[in-house]
Amino acid sequence: MLMNFAGRSLDLARCHVMGILNVTPDSFSDGGRFNQRDAALVQARRMVNDGAAFVDIGGESTRPGSASISVQEELDRVCPVVEAIAAELDTVISVDTSTPEVMTESVRLGASFINDVRALQRDGAVKAAVEAGVPVCLTHMKGQPGDMQVKPEYDNVSREVASFLMSRVRLVEEAGVLARHILLDPGFGFGKNLNHNLELLAGLAQMRALGYPVLVGVSRKSMLGEITGRDVSERLPAGLAAATIAAMKGASIIRVHDVRETVDAVKVVAAMEEVVQ
Numbered sequence: 001m002l003m004n005f006a007g008r009s010l011d012l013a014r015c016h017v018m019g020i021l022n023v024t025p026d027s028f029s030d031g032g033r034f035n036q037r038d039a040a041l042v043q044a045r046r047m048v049n050d051g052a053a054f055v056d057i058g059g060e061s062t063r064p065g066s067a068s069i070s071v072q073e074e075l076d077r078v079c080p081v082v083e084a085i086a087a088e089l090d091t092v093i094s095v096d097t098s099t100p101e102v103m104t105e106s107v108r109l110g111a112s113f114i115n116d117v118r119a120l121q122r123d124g125a126v127k128a129a130v131e132a133g134v135p136v137c138l139t140h141m142k143g144q145p146g147d148m149q150v151k152p153e154y155d156n157v158s159r160e161v162a163s164f165l166m167s168r169v170r171l172v173e174e175a176g177v178l179a180r181h182i183l184l185d186p187g188f189g190f191g192k193n194l195n196h197n198l199e200l201l202a203g204l205a206q207m208r209a210l211g212y213p214v215l216v217g218v219s220r221k222s223m224l225g226e227i228t229g230r231d232v233s234e235r236l237p238a239g240l241a242a243a244t245i246a247a248m249k250g251a252s253i254i255r256v257h258d259v260r261e262t263v264d265a266v267k268v269v270a271a272m273e274e275v276v277q
Contacts, residue, residue: 086110
C-alpha cells in the first residue's frame with residue numbers, strides 16, 4: 001500500500017510515526033516551546049533522528065476550548081518552519097491545518113501532506129487540497145474546538161464516525177482528490193468522551209476495513225489522564241500502550257509527541273507481526 005508524498009513513497013501497510021510540532025503559544029501540552037523558527041527546527045531535527053517518518057506542523061491550537069486565529073497569523077507561524085525543515089531535513093512535512101491559504105502556501109514551500117481536523121469543511125479547503133495534489137487526512141470532529149467537549153452524544157459512535165468520514169470521502173473524491181491520497185482519522189478527543197474514545201480504539205480494525213489508511217492521535221490526551229489520573233507530563237506510558245494497541249489494530253500512522261519511545265513500541269509490533277504472518 002504505497003502512498004506518494006511529493007516523491008517520497010511510504011508503505012502504509014506498515015505503521016509509521018508522525019512527530020507533533022506545535023508552533024503555537026497555547027497547545028495543551030507543549031505550547032510556546034517551539035513557536036520560534038530555530039527552536040522548531042531543532043525539535044524537528046530531533047524527531048527525524050529519533051525515527052519519525054512525518055513531522056506535523058500546527059499553527060492553530062485545536063485543544064478543547066481553544067480560540068480561532070487569523071489566517072495571516074497562522075501563515076506567519078507555519079510557513080517559516082515548513083520552509084526551514086524542507087531546506088534541511090529528509091522527511092515528509094505535514095501541515096495540521098484547516099485553512100486553505102495555509103494548505104496552498106505550505107505545499108508550495110515543501111509540505112507534502114495536509115492533516116485537517118475539520119475534514120476539509122472550511123470554505124475553499126477542498127479546492128485547495130485538490131490543487132495541492134498531495135495526500136490528505138480527513139478527521140472526525142463533532143462540533144468545534146471551542147465547544148466540542150460539552151457533553152458529546154452518539155447513538156453509536158463507531159457507526160456515526162465512519163458514516164461521517166465516508167461522506168467526506170465521497171465529496172472530496174468527487175471534487176478531484178485522488179482515492180489513493182486519502183487517510184482517515186477517527187478524531188480521538190474531538191467531541192468524544194472517554195467511553196467513545198475507548199470504543200473507537202477497540203474498533204480501529206473496522207475503521208481500517210473501510211479501505212483507507214488510518215491515522216491515530218492519542219498522545220498525552222485527556223482520555224489517558226482520565227484512565228490513569230496522570231498529568232499531561234506523565235502520560236507517556238499510557239500513550240505507548242494506546243499506540244501499541246493502535247499499531248496492532250492496523251493504524252498506518254501514529255501521531256505523537258514522544259517519537260523515540262513510540263518508534264520502539266511500533267518496532268516491537270512489527271517484529272511480532274513478521275513472525276506470526
